Amino acid sequence: MSRRGxxxxxxxxxxxxxxxxxxxxxxxxxxxxxxxxxxxxxxFVIVLVSGRIATCTTAAWTMPVVGLGFCYDPVxxxxxxxxxxxGYPFAVGxxxxxxxxxxxxxxSLGLTLSETTLLIFTGLSVAVAFRAGLxxxxxxxxxxxxxxxxxxxxxxxxxxxxxxAGGGVVLVGVGTLAxxxxxxxxxxxxxxxxxxxxxxxxxxxxxxxxxxxxVAYVLVLEVFRAExxxxxxxxYVPEYAQFVPWLFPSSSDFxxxxxxxxxxxxxxxxxxxxxxxxxxxxxxxxxxxxxxEYGGVNAKRTTVRAMTVSGALGxxxxxxxxxxxEGRWLESVPALGFDGITVSxxxxxxxxxxxxxxFLFGLLKGGALEIGFQTDVPTExxxxxxGLIILFVAMPEFFRMAGRYAGLGSRGPGPxxxxxxxxxxxxxxxxx
Amino acid sequence: MGVSRMRNPLAGVPMPILxxxxxxxxxxxxxxxxAGMVGLLAAVGLAFPASVAGDLAGIVFSTSxxxxxxxxxxxxxxxxxxxxxxxxxxxxxxxxxxxxxxxAFASVYVASVVGIGNAVxxxxxxxxGFLAGIAASTVLSAVFGVVCIEFKADQIIAGLAxxxxxxxxxPFMSTVFFGGVNTPNLGARVSxxxxxxxxxxxxxxxxxxxxxxxxxxxxxxxGENPKALDxxxxxxxxxxxxxxxxxxxxxxVGGSALALSIGQFVGSGETMVQGKGxxxxxxxxxxxxxxxxxxxxxxxxxxxxxxxxxxxxxxYAVPDTLVQTIPYVVVIVVLALVGRTRIPAAAGDHYExxx
Numbered sequence: 001m002s003r004r005g006x007x008x009x010x011x012x013x014x015x016x017x018x019x020x021x022x023x024x025x026x027x028x029x030x031x032x033x034x035x036x037x038x039x040x041x042x043x044f045v046i047v048l049v050s051g052r053i054a055t056c057t058t059a060a061w062t063m064p065v066v067g068l069g070f071c072y073d074p075v076x077x078x079x080x081x082x083x084x085x086x087g088y089p090f091a092v093g094x095x096x097x098x099x100x101x102x103x104x105x106x107x108s109l110g111l112t113l114s115e116t117t118l119l120i121f122t123g124l125s126v127a128v129a130f131r132a133g134l135x136x137x138x139x140x141x142x143x144x145x146x147x148x149x150x151x152x153x154x155x156x157x158x159x160x161x162x163x164x165a166g167g168g169v170v171l172v173g174v175g176t177l178a179x180x181x182x183x184x185x186x187x188x189x190x191x192x193x194x195x196x197x198x199x200x201x202x203x204x205x206x207x208x209x210x211x212x213x214x215v216a217y218v219l220v221l222e223v224f225r226a227e228x229x230x231x232x233x234x235x236y237v238p239e240y241a242q243f244v245p246w247l248f249p250s251s252s253d254f255x256x257x258x259x260x261x262x263x264x265x266x267x268x269x270x271x272x273x274x275x276x277x278x279x280x281x282x283x284x285x286x287x288x289x290x291x292x293e294y295g296g297v298n299a300k301r302t303t304v305r306a307m308t309v310s311g312a313l314g315x316x317x318x319x320x321x322x323x324x325x326e327g328r329w330l331e332s333v334p335a336l337g338f339d340g341i342t343v344s345x346x347x348x349x350x351x352x353x354x355x356x357x358x359f360l361f362g363l364l365k366g367g368a369l370e371i372g373f374q375t376d377v378p379t380e381x382x383x384x385x386x387g388l389i390i391l392f393v394a395m396p397e398f399f400r401m402a403g404r405y406a407g408l409g410s411r412g413p414g415p416x417x418x419x420x421x422x423x424x425x426x427x428x429x430x431x432x
Numbered sequence: 433m434g435v436s437r438m439r440n441p442l443a444g445v446p447m448p449i450l451x452x453x454x455x456x457x458x459x460x461x462x463x464x465x466x467a468g469m470v471g472l473l474a475a476v477g478l479a480f481p482a483s484v485a486g487d488l489a490g491i492v493f494s495t496s497x498x499x500x501x502x503x504x505x506x507x508x509x510x511x512x513x514x515x516x517x518x519x520x521x522x523x524x525x526x527x528x529x530x531x532x533x534x535x536a537f538a539s540v541y542v543a544s545v546v547g548i549g550n551a552v553x554x555x556x557x558x559x560x561g562f563l564a565g566i567a568a569s570t571v572l573s574a575v576f577g578v579v580c581i582e583f584k585a586d587q588i589i590a591g592l593a594x595x596x597x598x599x600x601x602x603p604f605m606s607t608v609f610f611g612g613v614n615t616p617n618l619g620a621r622v623s624x625x626x627x628x629x630x631x632x633x634x635x636x637x638x639x640x641x642x643x644x645x646x647x648x649x650x651x652x653x654x655g656e657n658p659k660a661l662d663x664x665x666x667x668x669x670x671x672x673x674x675x676x677x678x679x680x681x682x683x684x685v686g687g688s689a690l691a692l693s694i695g696q697f698v699g700s701g702e703t704m705v706q707g708k709g710x711x712x713x714x715x716x717x718x719x720x721x722x723x724x725x726x727x728x729x730x731x732x733x734x735x736x737x738x739x740x741x742x743x744x745x746x747x748y749a750v751p752d753t754l755v756q757t758i759p760y761v762v763v764i765v766v767l768a769l770v771g772r773t774r775i776p777a778a779a780g781d782h783y784e785x786x787x
Contacts, residue, residue, distance in 0.1 A: 046601075050608040135588060199767035202526075202588070203717060206710050207760040214757040221753075342596070345589055378607035383600025391593035395585035 028348045031399050035346075035392035036360070040078065043385050047074040047377060054376075072377045081382070084370025085112045085363040110245075110252025112359075112366030113259055114325060119358035120262040121317030122340025123347060124269050125183075125310045130349040131273055132306035133286035138190060138205025139314040140337025141212035142183035146315025148216045149182030150175040150322045151329035152224060154237045163240055171241035172323055179319030180312040186212060187311015188304060195300035201307070209337070217331055224329075232331040243324040253325045262320075263355070265313070270351040272309075282306055314340070342390050361386070497738045499624040503693045505734035506627040507532050507705065510686030511712035512719070512726040513638045514679030520642065520721060521675025522655040522668075522778045523580055524587045527594030528683050529709025531569040535687030536705060537602035539565030540615050540697040548620045558620050558692060565688030566681055572598065573680025577673050584782045595709070603699035613699035621695040630685060631727065638682075638723040651675050655776030658783040668783045683709070714763050733759045 051072030062069050083090050087106035089098060122139050129136035154175040161167040190208060193199040217232060226235040243255030273279040281302045284292035293299050314337060321336065322329055343361055347353030368382040392398070511528040518525035543561025550557050576594050579585045603613040610616060642648040653661040654671040661668055691697050691704065698704035711733055719725025740756050 046604075050605065054608045193764070193768050197768040199764070200717070203714060204764050204767060207714070207763050210707070210760045211757050211764075214753045214760075218753045341592065345592075378604045380600050380604035380607060380613070384597060384604055385600070387593050387596030387598075387600050390596055391579065391585075391590060394589035394593055395579050395583040397585070398579075398583040401583070 025348075025350075027396075031396045032346055032348070032353075032357075032393060034399050035389055038392050039385050039388035042388050043381060044074045044078075046384060047072050047077055047381065051377075072375070077371060077375055077377050077381070080370050080374045081367035082363060084108060084374065085366035105247045105249070107249050107252045108366055108370065110248040110254035111369065112362045113248075113256075114252060114254035114362075115365040116358045116362030117254070117259045117262045117324070118317055118321055118336050119339055119343050119361055120259075120266060120354055121313055121320060122336045123343030123354040123358050124265060124340075124351060125187075125313035125317065125337075126340045126344035127347060127349045127351060127354055128269065128273065128282070128313065129306055129310040130344055131286050132282045132302065133289065134191075134194065134303065134306060134310075135202050136187065136190075136205055136307065136310045136314075137202055137341065138187065138208050138337070139310070139317075139340045140333075140335060141205070141209035142186045142311040142314030143318040143321065143337045144209075144212045144216050144333050145186040145318070146179035146183030146312075147318030147322045147333065148219070148234075148329050149315065150179040150319040151234045151237060153178035154241050154323070155224075155235055158238050158241060163238065165240065168238075168240035168242075171237070172243065175237075175241065175323060176316055176319040179315040179317075179322075181315070183315015183318060184308045184312035187314065188308040191304040191307025191311075194307070195303040213333070216329070220329060220331065226328070234329045236327045237323065239327075241323070242327055243320070255324050258320050258324045265316070266351050266355055269313075273351060278302075278305065339386075342386055345390055346393055497735070497742055500738040500741060501731065501735045502624045502628040502631070503690070504708075504737050505731050506631050506689040506693070507683075507686035507708045508712045508715055508734055509631045509727050509730035510634055510689070511679075511683040511709050512716040512730055513634055513723055514682030514686075515713055515716045516638065516642070516721050516723065516726065517651065517675045517682070518679035519675075519716075519779055520651045520655045520776060521672045522658060522776060522781065522783070523577070523672050523676050524591065524775075524780050525573070525576065525676060525679050526588055526591030526713065527573075527576055527598075527709075528591075528679070528712050529705060529707065530591075530595035530598030531573055531680055531683035532687035532690065532705045532709045532712075533595075533598040533602050533703050534572050535565035535569035535684040536691035536703070537606060537615075537697045537699070538568035539688035540618060540691050540695075541605070541609060543618055543620075543692065544615065548618055558618070558622060562622070562685075562688045562692060565691070566684030569684030569687060570677055570680035573676050573683070574673075576680075577676035580676070581669050581672050581782075587780055599703065602697070602703060606697060606699045615697040615699075618692075618695040622689065622692040624693055627689045627693055630689060631730075634682060634685065635723045635727045642723065647674070652776070654783075655779055658778050662783075662785060668785065672783075683712075686712075711759075718763065718766065 048070055051070035051074070054071040085108060087102065087104075087108035089102040089104075122143060125139045125142065126136055154171050157171060157174060158167075161170055186208065190199070190201045190204040193204050194201045220234055221232045224234045226233055243258045245252070245254060246256045248254045248256065271279075273282060281292065281297045282305075284295070285297055285299050285302045285306075289299060292302075317336060317340070321333075339361055343354060343357045346360065347357040364382045364386060368379040371377055371381065372379045511532055514531070515525055515528055539561040541561075542564035543557050546552060546557035546560050548557050552560050555563075572594060576590060579590045580587050606613050606615055642651065650661060650666055650671045651674075653666075654668050654675070658668040661671065686708075687705070690708070694704075696704075712730070715729040715733060716726045718729040719727070736759050737756065
């Protein structure tokens, strides 16, 4: 298993390194921030260059000194992106800066936090698998299955239960559980295939994404389609069985309660991964498969369990998508599962890191809408930024080199425990 | 690369490429795959009335299906061949999808800038576009190579980033230049026959390059036993750069062929590439890194897709989506039965030259 490989780093070195683990965490945070800044800088250049190519009547921005005119104003783009995603708390140009009329409970921030909430679940889903040395690209499919399971369960149970708050609580609870079971089942398949048939999980999860999307589509189209609906969608679940949008306007599709639940999941998962036997098995299986096996960890069972937990988290993400955002299952499921991969990577696969990472990508999503409203710059810019962030996060060595070059602390090229899930050792093939 | 200088430099180095085993496993996987495919198709045929089965047969053997199969197979097979070169050299290139997207857009963009009907140095605009698509893909693959080889990035994540960047950049540029994520139609296209010829030629050339040249030998050594390659004085990094760049060139041919066979770039949603880069990865794994197997798998997937599109046109709403699902299910079943394909031993690992 070259992906998980045996230890290149001797145990003694690891033990010596242990006290410095905090340094690697700090280093990772620095690298993530540097990656974001570098992407912003590259995005700046892209906006400038494309603004030079695009045609417009008046220049939106003129380069100082040189006097060249550009169609897009890169400074404005970023101001709109981050300010707009929060609902414009900063009055640009005003001496007071903070706009007194601003309230946190606005639509834009609601949309941003709604996206953040959903990305927390999918980010956690990917992170758990990553920690076990498994690359779960299938969170998208697990989310689709979980969402459908939630919608159908709630729709089926609603007539049997009393309406109102009491019935609503039960329906939301059971619906979310159904999502977890559906997603967990869909995640357990590639887990079992990996454990017992040695089928590469990257391939099987990609395939299962397509299968989930197609099968769910056909099921809803043929069996569960709402009458008179112009799109392929189920009926709406009852209003009382949806997350209630406290404080925020209901058009923002955001419920504070869901974000709190998501935060609870982060805490729970952090505990599970870092402080339980299962978490220990998971982590050792991810970094040192052979050693873990030798130490009595049942690697196959851990693989299946990790993928089941990962899938269940994706499924809960689907539940929240149905019960908070849409109110029904809809054919055009947003690519939350794929975005979860980027969230997890930026978070260094740490459950705690998922919160800021999900918020950043939530900001980008909310900001993209504002860019569309307020500027001429195509909103696809945000997609480019996302890709750049991931590219730069993937190359820590670049920042270490840059740091050494700039003389900023000599972070030696010592063996860094690299559990970003990828191949990190050149260990042999124990199973060959 | 010293192709002529070095006659069989690795003759004495044991390389764990067990030809017999791989051939055996490869034949088995393809046999099981095709049997499963035919079986499932037959099941679908039996499940539906004879008229549908009749339609299906008519579709499978029609010229228009052959044409669209060639059109759809080009990006899958060519990117798959490129993926073999990269992965054999030790760099897993999961960003093939991004390379296809960027070349599809660049080819249409440059062709429209030159202007259909114009020519540069006697080369018609559409072929200038074709070359531009290849260039764009090669440049992006070179960036990927630098990130992976020079900066030791995690290859899977960097490949994912290549996909995401292209997925954002192509529609972004399209909007900047044309005012929408879809480009206008060029009003000219490359015939599907060119696609078919390119696919066959590239497959044979890849097979020859991988199995009959010193370059192919170096590639395999860089992926299986980089230290041995280093020992005989060949730069592992250079061989890996070559492998990654070849994947860029081949994916560029595939992406350009895809877009120019329609004459338009479609950038909405997952773009017109629609996961063909990922299917390409499946195709070469399915073909167990053998170009001929990749061709077989790619044509099989594309053929199913083409059949499905024709079914849609005939108004069969349900079977299409399910027919479309068949290749994915078959891949899972085959992977489960045959087990993991044997990836090159050092694929995914960085190699440090020892002074």
